[in-house]
Structures are given as structure tokens and as C-alpha cells.
Amino acid sequence: MKAYLTLDVGGTQIKSALLSDTYEPLEAAVRYPARSAEGRDCILQNLTGIVEAGLGRAAAKGYTTAGVGIAFPGPFDYARGVSLIQGIGKYDALYGFSLGDFLRSLPCMAGLPLLFANDADLYCLGECLLGEGRNYERVMLCCIGTGLGSGFVEKGRLIKSGARVPPDGWLFRQPFRDGVLDGWLSATGLRRLIGEAAVFPAGTDAKELAEAACKGDSASLDIWNTFGDMLAEALPPYARRFGAQAVFLGGQVTRSAGLFTDSLSAALKEEGIRLHISADSSLSAMQALPLLLEGKAVNPYTSNREGA
Numbered sequence: 001m002k003a004y005l006t007l008d009v010g011g012t013q014i015k016s017a018l019l020s021d022t023y024e025p026l027e028a029a030v031r032y033p034a035r036s037a038e039g040r041d042c043i044l045q046n047l048t049g050i051v052e053a054g055l056g057r058a059a060a061k062g063y064t065t066a067g068v069g070i071a072f073p074g075p076f077d078y079a080r081g082v083s084l085i086q087g088i089g090k091y092d093a094l095y096g097f098s099l100g101d102f103l104r105s106l107p108c109m110a111g112l113p114l115l116f117a118n119d120a121d122l123y124c125l126g127e128c129l130l131g132e133g134r135n136y137e138r139v140m141l142c143c144i145g146t147g148l149g150s151g152f153v154e155k156g157r158l159i160k161s162g163a164r165v166p167p168d169g170w171l172f173r174q175p176f177r178d179g180v181l182d183g184w185l186s187a188t189g190l191r192r193l194i195g196e197a198a199v200f201p202a203g204t205d206a207k208e209l210a211e212a213a214c215k216g217d218s219a220s221l222d223i224w225n226t227f228g229d230m231l232a233e234a235l236p237p238y239a240r241r242f243g244a245q246a247v248f249l250g251g252q253v254t255r256s257a258g259l260f261t262d263s264l265s266a267a268l269k270e271e272g273i274r275l276h277i278s279a280d281s282s283l284s285a286m287q288a289l290p291l292l293l294e295g296k297a298v299n300p301y302t303s304n305r306e307g308a
Contacts, residue, residue, distance in 0.1 A: 003063035004290040005054040007070045008119065008282065011036045011090035014047075015282075016054045018063065023130060023287040027057065036090035043093055048106060055108050067113035068103075069289025071122050078116045078301040115293050117301070119285050120149025120170070121158055123250055125297050126284030128153040132276055133248060140244040142235065143281055144251040148172045148182045152242050158300040164242045176234055184230055187253055193223045210256040221259070228260035232267040239273050246274040250281025 003026055008015040014034050018026040030053070035046045051068065058065045073091070075084040081100020085091045100116065103109055124141045127133040133141070133153065143149035150171040152159045160169045172182035183189055190206045199219045200209075213220035239247050247268055249257060257277045265275045278284060291297040 001063050002066040003058045005068045006286045006289045009072045016050055040093040052108050067293040069115045071119040072116050081116050113293050122285035122288040123281045124151030124153050126288035130287055136245040138244050139246050140239045141248040144253040146187050148186045157298040213259050224259040228263045232263040236267045240271050248276045250278035
């Protein structure tokens with residue numbers, strides 16, 4: 001039986017999992033510390049160990065590894081496998097380094113296909129090729145976590161250029177209020193709202209805010225309502241410009257979607273656009289890696305012109 005080794009590389013941890021040739025998990029994801037603030041040698045040694053362990057698990061279970069897919073944060077040259085991250089306290093030591101060449105040189109990787117992709121792009125592809133997004137021709141997707149990830153999918157392929165979408169299909173740097181969308185429509189934005197409310201202990205996060213709201217705390221509910229109103233203000237114009245038939249939300253913050261999506265759902269409904277909350281955006285992202293490795297999804301980093 002074939003298996004694909006997939007890695008979801010974050011700033012704090014790295015998840016590793018084996019997926020079948022039908023894109024289903026063959027095991028529970030194994031989590032490792034990312035060591036992203038360390039020097040280059042430490043980061044590379046860590047990644048090497050994680051890849052070797054994943055391939056070892058596949059062999060021990062009797063699977064034939066068909067490829068390795070890695071979701072890596074940006075900025076990153078995904079076609080060449082070169083990190084362009086600098087100045088943000090994670091993976092700075094890899095700036096300009098060809099991680100692709102390094103991993104392909106490992107003895108355990110001999111002859112194995114290797115692919116890098118952006119985690120938000122992967123979520124979009126996985127949801128639209130294997131999930132409920134298959135029911136629509138044009139979809140806008142947002143992944144609300146520490147920051148704001150996004151993508152626009154038409155007929156199963158990411159649209160990353162053209163007049164209908166922002167550059168690269170990424171909303172995070174689009175202007176909003178006194179900054180950009182990433183600073184507001186994210187866990188970072190929620191922390192800002194929490195701080196401005198000045199009624200919660202320092203360090204209160206989205207999970208704690210949701211727990212308080214579910215107990216009826218009025219200050220917490222007000223913050224979630226404000227957050228939802230911002231989504232309703234910011235997202236519909238982009239969905240309308242793209243001609244989206246549906247908007248999908250994923251990411252950690254959407255675990256509390258019931259607290260903040262009413263105003264967004266109403267605003268989209270006025271445009272004839274449906275709102276969906278993804279069941280598991282992380283799994284959707286992991287499942288898209290084998291699709292790209294098999295060529296069953298258009299690679300957005302080698303063919304990214306609209307309509308190409």
C-alpha cells in the first residue's frame with residue numbers, strides 16, 4: 001500500500017502524518033517541537049530527524065512511501081524550496097537557503113518526490129477538491145489563525161492573479177481600518193480587541209474568551225460581536241468581486257464560529273453567497289499535499305496565471 005509523508009511546519013511545532021493513496025490518515029499526527037528560533041544546523045537536524053522518523057514509520061507499517069509533502073509558512077519560494085523568511089523570529093536562519101536541495105540530498109529521500117506548499121493554499125485546495133467546496137465552481141476561503149490565510153478557487157484551481165483577486169490571492173496585507181486585514185481578522189486581532197476592552201487579565205486568548213462568552217459574560221460576547229462585524233465589513237466585497245458562490249472559514253479561531261459568524265452570514269446572504277465552516281482545515285491542508293504530488297491538482301507555484 002502506498003503512503004505519503006506529510007509535514008505541517010509551524011513556528012512552534014511540526015506535525016507529521018502518513019496519508020493513504022485515498023488521502024486518509026493512516027495514523028494520528030505526531031507532533032515535534034519546531035526549534036524555529038535556533039540556528040540553521042539545529043533546524044536542519046530537527047527536520048532531518050522528523051523526515052527520517054516519518055519514513056521509518058511508513059516502512060515499519062509495510063507501506064511504500066510515494067512522496068513527501070511539506071506545508072511551510074511564507075514567504076517561501078515554493079517552486080524552488082527556498083525559504084525567504086527573515087526578521088520575524090522563526091526560521092530566520094534558513095533565509096535564502098535551499099531546503100529543497102538539502103532534503104533531497106538525504107539518503108532516506110533518495111528518489112522520492114518532494115513538494116513544498118503554503119498551508120493556506122493547501123487548505124483551499126483540499127477543501128475544494130475533497131471537501132464541501134466541490135459543490136461550487138467559485139469559492140473564497142479564509143483560514144483564521146494567528147494570522148489570516150486566504151485563497152480563491154475556481155473549478156478546482158487556485159486563482160492567484162488577475163483583477164478579481166488580490167495579489168497571490170492573499171488577503172492578509174490588504175488595507176483595513178488603521179492597518180491591514182491580518183492585524184484584525186485573526187487571533188492577533190482578537191488579542192487587540194481584548195486589550196482594548198481593558199477588563200480581562202493580561203494574556204487572555206481566544207479560547208479563554210470563548211469559554212467566558214459561552215458562560216454569558218457580556219464583555220466577551222461584545223468582543224466576539226465586534227470581531228464578527230469586522231468580518232462582515234471586510235470579506236463580502238472580495239467575495240463579490242471574485243463572483244464567489246460560497247465563502248469557507250477554517251482555522252483555530254473558527255472553533256468558536258458560533259459566537260461571531262451571524263453578521264457575516266447575513267451580509268453574504270444579501271449577496272446570494274453561502275457561508276460554510278470547515279470541519280477540519282488542518283486535515284484538508286494535509287490531504288492536498290498528495291493531490292499536488294500526484295498532479296491531480298494544478299500546482300499554483302508553477303502555473304499561477306489566471307486561466308493558465
